Amino acid sequence: MTRFRRVFAAIGLMAAALTAVPAFAQSKGVAAFSQAEMTNEWRVMNTKEMEKAWKDAGYDFVWTNAESDPAKQLADVEDLLARKPDILIIAPIEYEALAPVPGLAKAAGVPLLVVDRNLPGEAGKDGWISVITTDFVDSGKRAAEDVVAQLQAKKGGAKGNWLHITGNVGASPVIDQGKGMEQVFAGHPDIKLLTNCDSGNSREGGRKCMEDMLQAFPSGVDVVIADNDDAALGAIAAIKSAGRNELLGWVWGKDGTVDGLNAILTGEMVQTVQTPPFFGADSVKAFEDFKAGKPVAPLVFVPKETFDAHSPEGKTRVEQRIGELKKLGVGCC
Incomplete structure (x- = not known):
């Protein structure tokens, strides 16, 4: 074997060895969640499930607690948007008081999902991708x-x-x-x-x-x-x-x-x-479909009993x- 053949053979072995080593998973981005409150077990379950769904899907997850205060939630949203997340999810504490949120997200260039409670306007048209909620x-x-x-x-x-x-x-x-x-x-x-x-x-x-x-x-x-x-x-x-x-x-x-x-x-x-407080999987799907240019239902109702x-x-x-x-x-x- 010539010198050059030996070199190329060594490079081939090194490449094979590198591909055999599992690569560390890279984050798909940051999902930011503005929670309305944590005053009851429903909210605790909702937050835990949301975090698990986004982390399982490969995203970093950050969240805030508005403590039942619309003014604090607006401030939380501004803080989260300042971090430049890939997606903002909000569970709005009140309807009219959180009406500025879609405009804030649009100005920051961050896609928005609404879960649990709605906002004034229409999902898919007025600044957010979808509402995932209960009827x-x-x-x-x-x-x-x-x-x-x-x-x-x-x-x-x-x-x-x-x-x-x-x-x-x-x-x-x-x-x-x-x-x-x-x-x-x-x-x-x-x-x-x-x-x-x-x-x-x-x-x-x-x-x-x-x-x-x-x-x-x-x-x-x-x-x-x-x-x-x-x-x-x-x-x-x-x-x-x-x-x-x-x-x-x-x-x-x-x-x-x-x-x-x-x-x-x-x-x-x-x-x-x-x-049901479980909106995580549906929110991940809505965002990933949105990123892929696929149709996203503007309103999703989770089943109940x-x-x-x-x-x-x-x-x-x-x-x-x-x-x-x-x-x-x-x-x-």
């Missing part, structure tokens, strides 16, 4: 339709008075759930709303709301609808403390938490409509769901 109008309808059915069974007709413990007033889920309830109750004018109260989606907020409303209405209340299970459970605690046991079993929640499901089994809560114990089958499903969540090591959704 909250449908969630409101499911609760209201069940209220109608239970009142008919109890009173022989759709009539009664109800209290509404909302989530964050001004947030799109609260607005949309309210629309769904109104659509159903509009056909039943003898079901009357007495008042509502903003719980901030917390158990303590639900308890305080219920205390105030029970004082304002010492009688004549038939139904309590809470916009999430934590607020419903707080309301149940206030009902027990006040000795208003006629309302136990007439409280509706939402989210499908273990505590909420257990309250259904004990007969203290009637129904909970699942609100309704839980109650109106039948033996329903009760069994509630028990199964508790087992499923515990097996996953989570208490939520």
Whole structure:
């Protein structure tokens, strides 16, 4: 073998050796997430799942907690955009207050995805790629339709008075759930709303709301609808403390938490409509399709389930769901 052949042979062996060594994975970029709050287990699960989905897909992941403050969330968004991420994802705490976000992202040249709650405008046209959320109008309808059915069974007709413990007033889920309830109750004018109260989606907020409303209405209340299970459970605690046991079993929640499901089994809560906190995989897909120039659905609804114990089958499903969540090591959704 000549000298040159030996050199080329050595180079070939070196190249083969290098290709045999696994290369270190390089990040696809940075995904920045502006979380609305971390006041309940739903939000904790949502953040963890979002981080896992983006990291599993090969991205670095950074996130901020707006602590239920729209002004702080706007500042968080500006800070995240200053880092020049490849994608910004926001779970807006309020609807109108976060309206500037698409303009901020556009000015920074950063694509935007909205999850959980909506913003004014239209996805795909007004500065963001897609909204990945739950059909909250449908969630409101499911609760209201069940209220109608239970009142008919109890009173022989759709009539009664109800209290509404909302989530964050001004947030799109609260607005949309309210629309769904109104659509159903509009056909039943003898079901009357007495008042509502903003719980901030917390158990303590639900308890305080219920205390105030029970004082304002010492009688004549038939139904309590809470916009999430934590607020419903707080309301149940206030009902027990006040000795208003006629309302136990007439409280509706939402989210499908273990505590909420257990309250259904004990007969203290009637129904909970699942609100899955899992938007990570859909958000990754939307962004990667966007980058590849593929069509992206402007609105994606994650699937959900309704839980109650109106039948033996329903009760069994509630028990199964508790087992499923515990097996996953989570208490939520």
